[in-house]
Amino acid sequence: xxxxxxxxxxxxxLPAQLDPAIVERVEAEVAAFNSEVEAEFGDEIAxxxxxxxxxxxxxxxxxRRRALYRYVHRVWGDAPSRGHPLLGRAAESLCLLLENDExxxxxxxxxxxxxxxxxxxx
Numbered sequence: 434x435x436x437x438x439x440x441x442x443x444x445x446x447l448p449a450q451l452d453p454a455i456v457e458r459v460e461a462e463v464a465a466f467n468s469e470v471e472a473e474f475g476d477e478i479a480x481x482x483x484x485x486x487x488x489x490x491x492x493x494x495x496x497r498r499r500a501l502y503r504y505v506h507r508v509w510g511d512a513p514s515r516g517h518p519l520l521g522r523a524a525e526s527l528c529l530l531l532e533n534d535e536x537x538x539x540x541x542x543x544x545x546x547x548x549x550x551x552x553x554x555x
Contacts, residue, residue, distance in 0.1 A: 492537030502531040
């Protein structure tokens with residue numbers, strides 16, 4: 434397996450009572466799960482990009498802004514528990530921007546676009 438397993442990192446060589454075949458099967462299942470999570474986040478980020486494709490429209494429409502906030506807030510909560518703490522931090526920061534009820538300006542729109550680009554690159 435290309436990726437070092439957490440079990441092997443923690444315990445080094447496997448104790449004699451652990452069957453290496455079982456450990457390899459578990460590692461393969463974890464890798465498959467991680468691939469599924471990556472695909473899910475890819476879909477979520479693509480949806481986020483769709484929601485924010487019209488940055489000025491989102492920031493000036495309170496209903497669209499609230500909908501975007503709810504979506505990003507969910508990503509904020511899910512990302513760390515699914516192995517992406519940096520994505521969670523970016524989502525948290527974006528939530529703080531979206532909570533601001535002041536009329537949007539060009540700087541806020543640029544910050545929104547940069548957050549979404551950063552989240553996509555993570």
